[in-house]
Every structure is written in structure tokens, then in C-alpha cells.
Amino acid sequence: MVRTSEGYDPLLRRPFSIHRVAPLSSPTRLALLFTVVGRGTKWLAERGEGDMLDLLGPLGHGFEISSRSRALLLLAGGIGIAPLVAVAEKGIADGAQVTLVLGAQSKAQLYPSHLLLPEVKLVVATEDGSAGRRGMVTDLLAELALEADQIFACGPLAMYKAIAPIIKGEKGEKSVQVSMEVRMGCGFGACYGCAIETKAGMRFVCRDGPVFDLKDIIW
Ligand SMILES: Cc1cc2nc3c(=O)[nH]c(=O)nc-3n(C[C@H](O)[C@H](O)[C@H](O)COP(=O)(O)OP(=O)(O)OC[C@H]3O[C@@H](n4cnc5c(N)ncnc54)[C@H](O)[C@@H]3O)c2cc1C
Numbered sequence: 001m002v003r004t005s006e007g008y009d010p011l012l013r014r015p016f017s018i019h020r021v022a023p024l025s026s027p028t029r030l031a032l033l034f035t036v037v038g039r040g041t042k043w044l045a046e047r048g049e050g051d052m053l054d055l056l057g058p059l060g061h062g063f064e065i066s067s068r069s070r071a072l073l074l075l076a077g078g079i080g081i082a083p084l085v086a087v088a089e090k091g092i093a094d095g096a097q098v099t100l101v102l103g104a105q106s107k108a109q110l111y112p113s114h115l116l117l118p119e120v121k122l123v124v125a126t127e128d129g130s131a132g133r134r135g136m137v138t139d140l141l142a143e144l145a146l147e148a149d150q151i152f153a154c155g156p157l158a159m160y161k162a163i164a165p166i167i168k169g170e171k172g173e174k175s176v177q178v179s180m181e182v183r184m185g186c187g188f189g190a191c192y193g194c195a196i197e198t199k200a201g202m203r204f205v206c207r208d209g210p211v212f213d214l215k216d217i218i219w
């Protein structure tokens with residue numbers, strides 16, 4: 001949770017994924033990757049070298065890679081790539097095959113491929129067809145899911161809603177870990193602002209998530 005003002009506008013911290021962490025030999029470095037959508041992210045984008053940021057975290061529960069998984073499928077919709085780069089790097093370090101489906105509206109919004117490890121098998125999809133295949137990340141899912149031991153997704157809620165029936169139709173329905181994006185007030189379970197309904201009852205995205213198994217979420 002990042003304070004995105006020096007005063008009271010905006011008052012509430014904004015939630016961000018941890019995009020990258022430096023190797024343990026230099027523990028003070030951490031990267032965020034974000035899009036400017038409003039006041040808080042505009043303020044953040046205006047910070048420069050040497051400015052201080054007030055952060056609260058890390059909070060919640062992230063993606064979990066099983067030690068038995070040999071093939072990982074990562075689905076990134078737009079800025080949803082932010083937490084998945086670290087998942088890809090961890091998967092590669094653990095010796096797994098990693099396929100990343102990177103989707104965006106157009107080429108200009110795609111995450112730069114040279115920032116990914118060369119071992120990552122990259123599949124690009126853009127809605128306007130300006131790079132990779134024309135279409136949505138989910139158009140490629142049925143084909144790619146067959147080979148995957150685990151699936152991880154980060155993107156808009158509409159993407160998760162599209163994934164659910166595709167995965168359900170697969171033989172031996174696979175678990176898909178999704179990072180839920182909701183508005184957050186506190187980030188640690190105090191304000192009840194981020195509650196969602198799951199098959200196990202109400203859960204807080206900030207404290208119990210943001211990563212949940214897709215099949216546990218009630219839409
Ligand atoms: C767990 C989590 C991780 C996130 N990680 C990242 C990240 O790594 N990079 C990144 O760019 N963004 C991320 N986000 C989204 C980010 O928190 C919002 O973009 C940010 O809070 C917007 O703040 P703002 O003050 O700029 O916009 P505001 O002025 O608050 O809002 C601007 C517009 O964006 C909409 N909006 C704002 N926040 C959200 C939201 N959470 N869900 C849907 N619509 C919203 C508002 O309805 C409004 O239309 C994450 C969100 C969550 C919950």
C-alpha cells in the first residue's frame with residue numbers, strides 16, 4: 001500500500017503489486033510497475049530520483065508455485081504483467097518451463113520483451129492486431145492450458161470471467177490462481193472495504209488474497 005500524496009489528496013493509500021525485487025545481496029531495491037489512471041498514480045509518476053516513498057507492506061498472499069510443477073502458464077492482461085514477471089523468474093529458477101501470454105490493447109502498451117528472461121516462452125496477443133495474434137489473452141487459453149501444470153493470471157475481472165468457462169470445459173479442471181483487483185481502503189483487514197464472496201465465505205482481498213483460486217470465487 002503506497003501513500004500517493006504528501007498531504008490528504010488522495011488520503012487513502014493505493015495498492016500495488018511488487019513487480020520485482022533485487023537479489024538478496026541488495027535488499028533495499030524493489031520495483032513497481034504501474035499505469036496512470038487517476039490522482040494517486042499521477043502523483044507517483046511525477047516522483048523522481050532521490051524522492052522518498054511511504055510504503056506499507058508486503059501484505060496479503062501472493063502466487064504460489066508448487067515444487068511439483070514442471071510447466072507454468074502465465075496470463076497477463078495489460079498492467080496485470082506487474083506481479084507475473086517475478087513469478088516467471090521464480091519458475092525458471094526452479095527449472096520449470098514458463099509460457100507467458102502477454103495481452104494488451106495495442107503494441108504500444110505491451111511490456112518490453114527484452115526485460116523478460118530469454119527462457120520465457122512469450123506469446124503476444126493484441127486486441128487491434130498491431131503485435132502478435134489479434135485477440136484476447138483468453139483466446140489462446142484452451143490450447144495452452146493442456147500442457148500446463150499450473151496457471152496464473154493477472155488482469156481485469158472480465159478476463160477472469162472469460163477464463164472460468166474455458167477451464168471448466170477442460171478435462172480434469174485445472175487450478176487457476178488469479179490476483180483480484182478491487183478498491184482498497186486500509187490494506188490489512190480493518191476497513192472491510194475489499195470483501196468478496198467465495199465458496200468458503202466472505203474473504204478480504206487485502207488480507208486473504210489478493211491471489212485466490214478462480215474456482216473458489218462467487219461472481
Ligand atoms: C492487489 C492489487 C494490486 C495492484 N497492482 C497494481 C500494479 O502493480 N500496477 C498498477 O498500475 N495498478 C495496480 N493496481 C491498481 C491500482 O491500485 C489502481 O490503479 C490505483 O489504486 C489507482 O489510483 P489512482 O488514485 O491513480 O486512481 P483513482 O483516482 O482512485 O481512480 C481512477 C480511476 O480508476 C478506477 N480504479 C482505481 N482503482 C481501481 C481498482 N483497484 N480497480 C478497478 N478500478 C480502479 C477508478 O474507478 C477510476 O475510474 C492494483 C490493485 C490491487 C487491488
Ligand code: FES
Nearest residue numbers: 185186187192206
Ligand atoms: S482494504 Fe481494508 S479490509 Fe481490505
